[in-house]
Amino acid sequence: MRDLTLEALGLAEAPRDHPLLYPGVWPADSALLDGDRLVPLDGPLPLDRWRHEDRVPVLAVGSNASPGQLRHKMAESGIASPVPMLKARVTGVDVGVSAHVSRMGYVSASPFEAPDAVRELFVVLLDPEQLAVIDASEGVSLPHGNYGRAWLPAPEVRAELPGGVTLPGVHAYVNRHGVLHDGTGVPRTHPGQRELLTELLVGSARLRELFGVTPEEFAARARLLCEAGTRLFADEKRVTESGLERYVTVQQTGSPGTGSSLFPPLM
Numbered sequence: 001m002r003d004l005t006l007e008a009l010g011l012a013e014a015p016r017d018h019p020l021l022y023p024g025v026w027p028a029d030s031a032l033l034d035g036d037r038l039v040p041l042d043g044p045l046p047l048d049r050w051r052h053e054d055r056v057p058v059l060a061v062g063s064n065a066s067p068g069q070l071r072h073k074m075a076e077s078g079i080a081s082p083v084p085m086l087k088a089r090v091t092g093v094d095v096g097v098s099a100h101v102s103r104m105g106y107v108s109a110s111p112f113e114a115p116d117a118v119r120e121l122f123v124v125l126l127d128p129e130q131l132a133v134i135d136a137s138e139g140v141s142l143p144h145g146n147y148g149r150a151w152l153p154a155p156e157v158r159a160e161l162p163g164g165v166t167l168p169g170v171h172a173y174v175n176r177h178g179v180l181h182d183g184t185g186v187p188r189t190h191p192g193q194r195e196l197l198t199e200l201l202v203g204s205a206r207l208r209e210l211f212g213v214t215p216e217e218f219a220a221r222a223r224l225l226c227e228a229g230t231r232l233f234a235d236e237k238r239v240t241e242s243g244l245e246r247y248v249t250v251q252q253t254g255s256p257g258t259g260s261s262l263f264p265p266l267m
Helices: 047-052 067-076 128-137 193-202 205-211 215-235
Strands: 031-034 037-040 056-060 083-097 109-126 147-153 158-160 169-175
Touching: 031 067, 056 083, 056 128, 067 083, 067 128, 109 128, 109 169, 193 205, 193 215, 205 215
Parallel strands: 056 169
Antiparallel strands: 031 037, 031 083, 056 109, 083 109, 083 158, 147 169
16 A cells, blocks of 8 residues: 655655755645545545645745645644645746744745746645634744635636636735845845845845855854844845735634635636
């Protein structure tokens, strides 16, 4: 019998423990994260079953698509229910760089509006308890939290699941600080942690003074200097809007049965 544990599949390491691995290793295809196991989903997922359980679709653009990170978040909160992770073809957003330094030791990803972009990303289907855990991890309910949860509607954002099912929209975590731009005002894409940190450090003497000259030094210092690094991004005018801010609304976190948190009928 095939060993489906995250360790055996090479998916166990979480970016929170290994920040230079951010966003972590993603599954090759759609699967069900069930505790320490990742069970492949063969064929289209019976979505009506998950809708009946009041699950909502959340677009993962960073470590929320890493089974190791997702497992850690759920286990830390005592959540044992399985999480469907669906590989989707997503049009209308791209994966940018959050304009803040995380206490986990990395500079994370955040979506930005990109009408012509087409990416293969994961959509995780979360029940109310799971959604509350992820909301809390992203700081949604905190006055100075890094992310707000947004409902990105189709057709502006189109998420096509295995089997050709298109969702009417997806939830996504939009960075409240904005995203980093490429020097021309256009949001830059996230190339992976080590490459990103190397480029950022080369481009800023002030950043090197704070965080050192290597990605390893940056990751080691980031937990203590995250607020200073975030301010520096803004001070050096590296920040622009994601274009998705208009979709962020005040929500009752972890309550898919209210307002825009509902999982609308499938298209």
